[in-house]
Amino acid sequence: MGADGKLLAWVGGEFFMRHMEAEGFRLVRLPLAGPAVLSWEDICARCGAAPDAVVYTDRSLPPPLLGLERFPALTAFYCIDSHIHGWYPLYAGAFDLCAVSLRDDVERFGAELAPGRVLWLPPFAEDRYRPRPAEKDFDLLFAGTVDPETTPLRHDFLRRLDRAFPGLAVRRGDFAELLPRARVALNIAERGDLNFRVFEGLACGACLLTPRINNGQGELFEDGVHFLTYAADDADDAAAKARALLADDARREAYGRAGFARVDAAHRPRHRAKALAALLRQGFDEGLPGLRLASPDRARSADLRLLYLHWADTCGEAALAARYLAEARRLAHPEQGGRR
Numbered sequence: 001m002g003a004d005g006k007l008l009a010w011v012g013g014e015f016f017m018r019h020m021e022a023e024g025f026r027l028v029r030l031p032l033a034g035p036a037v038l039s040w041e042d043i044c045a046r047c048g049a050a051p052d053a054v055v056y057t058d059r060s061l062p063p064p065l066l067g068l069e070r071f072p073a074l075t076a077f078y079c080i081d082s083h084i085h086g087w088y089p090l091y092a093g094a095f096d097l098c099a100v101s102l103r104d105d106v107e108r109f110g111a112e113l114a115p116g117r118v119l120w121l122p123p124f125a126e127d128r129y130r131p132r133p134a135e136k137d138f139d140l141l142f143a144g145t146v147d148p149e150t151t152p153l154r155h156d157f158l159r160r161l162d163r164a165f166p167g168l169a170v171r172r173g174d175f176a177e178l179l180p181r182a183r184v185a186l187n188i189a190e191r192g193d194l195n196f197r198v199f200e201g202l203a204c205g206a207c208l209l210t211p212r213i214n215n216g217q218g219e220l221f222e223d224g225v226h227f228l229t230y231a232a233d234d235a236d237d238a239a240a241k242a243r244a245l246l247a248d249d250a251r252r253e254a255y256g257r258a259g260f261a262r263v264d265a266a267h268r269p270r271h272r273a274k275a276l277a278a279l280l281r282q283g284f285d286e287g288l289p290g291l292r293l294a295s296p297d298r299a300r301s302a303d304l305r306l307l308y309l310h311w312a313d314t315c316g317e318a319a320l321a322a323r324y325l326a327e328a329r330r331l332a333h334p335e336q337g338g339r340r
Helices: 017-022 040-047 088-092 103-110 152-164 175-181 196-203 235-246 249-266 269-285 288-294 298-314 318-332
Strands: 007-012 026-030 053-057 074-079 097-100 118-120 138-143 168-171 182-186 208-211 228-230
Touching: 007 017, 007 040, 017 026, 017 269, 026 040, 053 269, 074 088, 074 269, 074 288, 088 103, 088 298, 097 103, 097 269, 103 118, 118 269, 138 175, 138 235, 152 168, 152 235, 175 182, 175 196, 182 235, 196 208, 196 249, 208 235, 228 235, 235 249, 298 318
Parallel strands: 007 026, 007 053, 053 074, 074 097, 097 118, 138 168, 138 182, 182 208, 208 228
Antiparallel strands: none
16 A cells, blocks of 8 residues: 555654655654643644544654544554653553664563564665765764753763873864764764764765664674774773774775665665555554554553653653643543543
8 A cells, every 4th residue: 555645643753754755754743842731622723634643653742642542543553762761652652553663672662562563774874974074083083962961871972082082072063064074983872872872973985983883783784894883881992993994094995885885775865764664564454443443542541640640740741740630530530531
């Protein structure tokens, strides 16, 4: 079954939204600038029609969709920050489908959804990330936010690395502009996540030095071919590897070429859109919304009620808390509520 112009309510981040249109879908984006909640009626009003599917693309916010178990449309969660939010699998179980960024989470999320409804959808590099001529004015560069309060592990690692490698540069700004200026581009995976910086660095043709982790990194790339790895959180090993790379121009250039070629061939927005489109078509073909509505999951509703009570207590916004509390009360007495 094709997309046939089906309407998607695309809630949250933009990601590869425009490439979904190339897959035959019509889209209305419902951005989330901060914590907020949307009911089915809210979504229909903002779309101007009832969508065929509702796709929540992760914004690392409290649960933004209420009444999921009653949505008459197909529902899907594109989950990225599961290494940060332990409650994500429980919430994901309320969706018909889920796509997870981290390979190691497929089994964990699969325990909450039926078999075959969880897709590994790794990070990617936007098309604007490409090699470009630039003066190599950084020997070893980390591009990104470093703050002792919000990124304490990153801050501590870079402090130790700076002692082991005094030429370390740390900058904030546009990665597409910064990364081509590095002889060696450094990545950090604070919680063992295969992050977007890997793909963006390689897409810029950078010689990437990145931690040795799981989560599918070894399935997508080859250490010593597309990049070089260091032992995670080992500043001395990272410094030694950086010095070895700086002493070998040919090796750095070979990594840059091979890394770019791999990302450009398989890890662009169009590739992720194609995979997610196939998952959505599968959901339509299997009639998942009808199956969900015909067999309400009472245990799931009880779990969601506890989740919403938690956020009613902790979200810190009175209006938002009231919405969570009202939904928790409805789930406690589902026989009194209709579709909302």
